[in-house]
Amino acid sequence: MVEEQVLRSTRVVTPQGERPAAVVFAGGTITAVLPHDAALPPDARYTDLGDDVLLPGLVDTHVHVNDPGRAEWEGFATASAAAVAGGITTLVDMPLNSVPPTTTAAHLDTKRAAARGRVHTDTGFWGGAVPGNTADLKALHDAGVFGFKCFLLPSGVDEFPHLDRGQLIEAMDALARFDGLLIVHAEDPRLIDGAPRRGGPKYADFLASRPAAAEDRAIAGVIELAAERGSRVHILHLSSASALPLIAAARREGVRLTVETCPHFLTLTAEEVPDGATEFKCCPPIREAANQDALWQALADGTIDCVVSDHSPSTLDLKHKDTGDFATAWGGISSLQLGLPAVWTEARRRGHTLAEVAGWMSAGPARLAGLDGVKGAIAPGHDADFTVLDPEGTFTVDPARLHHRNPITAYAGRTLHGVVRATYLRGRPAASRPEGGREPARATKNPAGRLIERPAGGS
Template sequence: MTELDLVVRARRVLTEGGESARCVGVAGGRVVAVEPYDSALTAPRSVVLTDDEVLLPGLVDTHVHVNEPGRTEWEGFASATRAAAAGGVTTIVDMPLNSVPPTVDTGALSVKRAAAGRQCHVDVGFWGGAVPGNTPRLRALHDAGVYGFKCFLVHSGVDEFPHLSADGLEEALAELRSFDGLMIVHAEDPVVIDEAPDPRGTHYDRFLASRPRAAEDVAIAQVIELARRTGARAHVLHLSSSDALPMIASARRDGVRITVETCPHYLTFTAEDVPDGATQYKCCPPIREAANREALWDGLAAGVIDCVVSDHSPCVPELKRPDTGDFGEAWGGISSLQLGLSAVWTEASARGFTLADVTRWMAERPAEIAGVRGKGRIAAGFDADFCVFAPDAVQVIDPAALHHRNPVTPYAGAALSGAVRGTWLRGAPIDPARPRGRLLTRLGATAESPGGGQEDM
C-alpha cells in the first residue's frame, strides 16, 4: 500500500457503489483507497466527519462565464473560483465569450490562461469558441487543450462572438468530427425570436413570450439533424424547454451522439412567481412555467437530461437595470455558482431524489461529457477533490455573504436545504487566501501549475 498523506472517515460517503460508511485514503493528491469505515488505514492527517455530514466528490461545473480579461468588473478568476469553492465546486470549465478577446483562436486562449494565472482557487479548464470564419482554427485550439467548442445559433449578447448559421454549424460539426471534438450549442432559433413579441417592459410574461419554447425546439431539432448528418458529438446547453425532451430521447435511440444539460434556476424557479421588474431572474433561454419545470425534473429522472450546471453569467449590477426593471433592456444571466448544490438539493430532495442522483448530475456526468479526467468521483485514481455537505442544514441566502464579484441573485432571501462545510482540492482544504488551483487541459496536453512548472494532466 502506498504511504498515505490523509485518511477521511465518514458515515456517509458517495462513491461509485452508492452511499455508505467509508474510509478514504489519499496520497499525492489522489484517492488511492476506498475501504470500509473501520479499516486500519492510517496517515499523518486524519479527518472524521460528523454524523450529519456527507462526503461528496467535488462538483464539476462545466458552464461558467468568468469574463476575465476584458470584462473583469463583471467577474474574474479570483472571485469566481472563491465562489465555486464555497459552493463545493472544485473544477470549472470557462466559457469562451464575454471575455475580451473571446477564445476563438490559440492566441486568445493564451491570453485567457495568462489572465487566470495563479489566482484560481479551484481547477480551471477552458472551452474554445466556434464563430463564423474560424473553422480552420478549431483543430489548433483542440490541440492546445480546450475541452470542446461553444457556438450560438442566435445573437450571443456580445458582438465580438457572432452566431453560426445552419451552414456554418454543419461546417464546424464536420470539422469536429474529423478529430472527435465536442460542440456545445446555445440552441435558440433567431427567426422564431425575431417573430416573437417585443420583450420590453416590467412584466415577466412579456419577456417569456419573447423567447418561446419553439425557439429552443426548432434549434434543437436542427442540432440533432446536423449531428446525425455529420456524426459529430453535440451537447445542448441550458435546456429550458421541456417540449424538446421527446425528440432528444428519440435521437439518442437512433444513435445520434447528443447530450443535454439544464441549470439550477430552471429546476427551482417558475415564471408564475417572478415579480414585476425583478430582472435578477432574467436569463436566456428563460425560466418557464411550473408545469415545464416539473417536466424537466421528469427528464432528469428518465436520464434524457444528463447533468445540471450553473450557467453562471454575471454582470455589473447596473446592467440588470434595477432603475427601470425593464426585462428587455436588462442583461440576461444568473449568478449561481456558489448556490447550485443547495438549490438543486432543495428541490431534488422534495421530489424523492437522493444525494447519489445529485452527485451524478453535478459531478460525475459533467466531467464525463466534457472529458475532464480524474474528476467527479471518489474512486481510486481520481483527484482527492471533496465537498463536505450537511444536507439537513438550512441556510437563508444573504447576497452580501456570496463570493461572486457582483452578488446580484434571484436566490436572495431564499431558504435552501443543505450547506457546504468544507471543500478540498487534491487532498487539502481550499484556503481562500491561498489560491492553488491548476489550469487544466484535455488528455495529453499540459498546463501551467500554480508553481510555474508544466504538469501532465
Template sequence: MPEVQLVLRSTRVITPEGTRAASVAVTDGKIVAVLPYQAAVPQGARLEDLGDDVLLPGLVDTHVHVNDPGRTAWEGFWTATRAAAAGGVTTLLDMPLNSLPPTTTVDHLATKRDVARAKAHIDVGFWGGALPSNVKDLSPLHEAGVFGFKCFLSPSGVEEFPELNQEQLAQSLAEIAGFGGLLIVHAEDPHHLQSAPQNPGPSYADFLASRPRDAENTAIENLISQARRLNARVHVLHLSSSDALPLIAAAKREGVQITVESCPHFLTLTAEEVPDGATEFKCCPPIREASNQDALWAGLADGTIDCIVSDHSPCTEDLKNFETGDFATAWGGISSLQLGLPAIWTEARRRGKSLEDVVRWMAAAPARLAGLAHKGAIEAGRDADFAVLAPDETFTVDPAVLHHRNQITAYAGRTLYGVVKSTWLRGRRICDRGTLTEPTGRLLERQN
C-alpha cells in the same frame, strides 16, 4: 498501497457503488483506497473525522462565464473560483465569450491561461469558441487542449461573438467531427425569436413570450439533424423547454451523439414566482412555468437530461436595469456558482430524489462530458476532490456573503437545505466554512 498521508472518515460517503460509511485514503492528492469505516488509520496519516456530514466528490461545473480578461468588472478568475470553492465545486470550465479577447484562437487561449494561472482557487479548463470566421482555428485550438467548442445559433449579446447560421453550423460541425471534437450549442432559433412579440418593459410575461419554447425546439431539431448527418458529437446547453425532451430522447435511442444539460434556475425557479421588474431573474432561454419544470425533472430522472451545471453569467448591477426593471434591455444571466448544490438539493429532496442523484448530475456526468476521467467520483485513482455537506442544515441566502464579484442573485432571501462545510482540492482543504485559502488550482487540458 503507497504511504497514506490523509484519511477522511464519514458515516456517509457517496461512491459510484452507493452511500456507505467509509474511510477515504489520500496520497499525493489522489484517492488511493476507499476503506471500511473502522479501518485502522495508517501510521503517519492524518485523520479528518467528518462525523455524519456527507462526503461528496467535488462538483464539476462545465458552464461558467468568468469574463476574464476584458470584462473583469463583471467577474474574474479570483472571485469566480472562490465562489465555486465555497459552493463545493472543485473544477470549472470557462466559456469562451464575454472575455476580451474571446477564446477563439490559440493566441487568445494563451492570453486566457496567463490571466487565470495565478488566480484559480480550483481547477480550471477552457472551452473554445466556434464563430463564422474561425473554422481554420478549430483544429489548432483542439490540439492546444480546449475541451470543445461553443457556438450560438441566435445573437449572443456581445458583438465579438457572432452566431452561426445553419450553413456555418454545418461547416464548423463537419470540421469538429473530423477530429473527434465536441460542439456545445446555445440552441435558440433566431427566426422564431424575431417573429415573437417584442414588448419591452417590466412584465415578466411579456419577456417570456419573447423567448418562446418553439425557438429552442426548432434549433434542437435542426441540431439533431446536423449531428445525425455528420455523425458528430453535440451538447445542448441550458435546456429550458421541456417540449424538446421527446426529440432528444428519440435521437439518443437512434444513436445520435447528443447530450444535454439543464441549470439550477430552470429546476428550482418558476415563471409564476418572478415579480415584474425583477431582472435578476432574466436569462436566455428563460425560466419557464412550473409544469415545464416538472417535465425537466422527469427528463433528469429518465436520463434524457444528462447533467446540471450553473451557466453562471454575472454582470455589473447597472446592466440589470434595476431602476426601470426592463427585461428587454437588461443583461441576461443568473449568478449561482456558489448556490447550485444547495439549490438543487433543496428541490431534489422535496421531489424524493437522493444525494446520489445530485452527485450523478452535478459531478459524475459533467466530468464524463468533459472527458475528465480523474474527476467526479470518490474511487481509487481519482483526484482527492471533495465537498463536505451537512444536508439537513439550512441557511438563508444573503447576497452580501457570496464570493462572486457582483453580489446579485435570484436566490436572495431563499432558505436552502445543504450547508457546504468544507471543500478539498487534491487532498488539501481550500475552503472551511466559507473561509478560503490562497489559490492552488491548476489549469486543465483535454485528455482524450
C-alpha cells in the same frame, strides 16, 4: 515520503451509492475507499466528519468568468472563490464574454495568462466556434480546450457572433475530422424575431419573447445535422421540456447527443418571478412549473445528462434594476456559489438522493468534459476532490455575503438546505489555498493539454 490522509464519514457518496466509509488519499489522489470501521494506515492524518456527507467535488462546465476584458463582471479570483464556497472543485470557463473571446490559440494563451496564479479551483476552458475561425479549431483543440461553443442567434456581445446554418455545417465538419465536441446555445433566430416583443417590467412579456418552440426547432435542427454528419453535439442550458421527446428519440437512433440543464430551471418558476425582477432574466428563460416537473423527470430517467450553473453575471447597472425592464437587462443568473444547495433543496423535496445529485453535478459534467477517471467520483485513482456537506443545515441567501463580484442573484432571500462545510482540492482544503488551482487536461485524446503553473509549494 508522501503523507497519507483519511476522511471518514457515515455518509460517503461513491459510484456505488452512499455508504459509511473511510477514504484514503495521498499526493492529491485517492488510493482506497475502505469500510468505515477499517483499520487505518498507522501514520495517516485522520479527520472524522461524523454524519456530514462526503461528496465528490462538483464539476461545473458552464461558467462565464468574463476575464480578461470584463473582469468587473466577475473575474477568475472571485469566480473560483465562489465555486469553492459552493463545493465546486473544477470549473470550465466559457469562451465569452471575455475580451478577447477564446476563438484562437493566441486568445487561449491570453485567457490562461489571466487565470494563472488566481484560481482556487482546477480550471479548464471551452473554445468558441464563430464565423471565420474554422481554420483555428484544430489548433485550439490541440492546445487543450474541451470543445467548442456556438450560438445559433446573436450572443449578446458583438465579438462573439452566431453561426448561420451553412457556418454551423462548416464547423461540424471541421470538428468531425478530430472528433471535437460542439456545444450549442440552441434557440431559433427566426422564431425569436417573430415572437411578441414588448419592453417593460412584466415577466410574462419577456417569457413570450423567448418561446419554447424556438428551443425545440433549433434542437431539432442540430439533431438533424449531427445525425447526418456523425458529429458529437451537446445542448446547453435546456429549459424547454417539450424538446425532451426529440432528444430521447435522437439518442435511440444513435445520435451522439448530450444535454444539460441548470439549477435555475430546476428550482425557480415563471409563476413566482415578480415583475421588474430582472435578476431572474436569462436566455433561454425560466419557464412554468409544469415544464420544471418534466425537466426533473428527464434527469431521473437519464434524458438530461448533467446540471451546471450557467453562471453569467454582470455589473449591477446592466441588470437595469432602476427600470425593471426585462428587454434591456443583461440576461444571466448569478448562482455559482449556490447551485448545490439550490438543487439539493428541491431534490430532497422531490424524493431524490444526494447520490443522484452527485451524479448530475459531478460525474455527469466530468464525463462531458472528458475528465471521467480523474474527476467526478470518490474512487481510487481519481483526484482527491471532495465536498463536505451538512445536508440538513440551512441558510438564507444574502447576496452581500457571497463571493460573487457583484451582489445580485435570483436566490436572494431564499432559505436553502445544504451547507458546504469544506471543499478539498486534490487533498488540500481549497478555501485556505488561494491560487492553488491548475488546468486539467482531457483524460483522453488530449496529450497536448497544458497546466496552469501553480505557486511554489502547491501540490
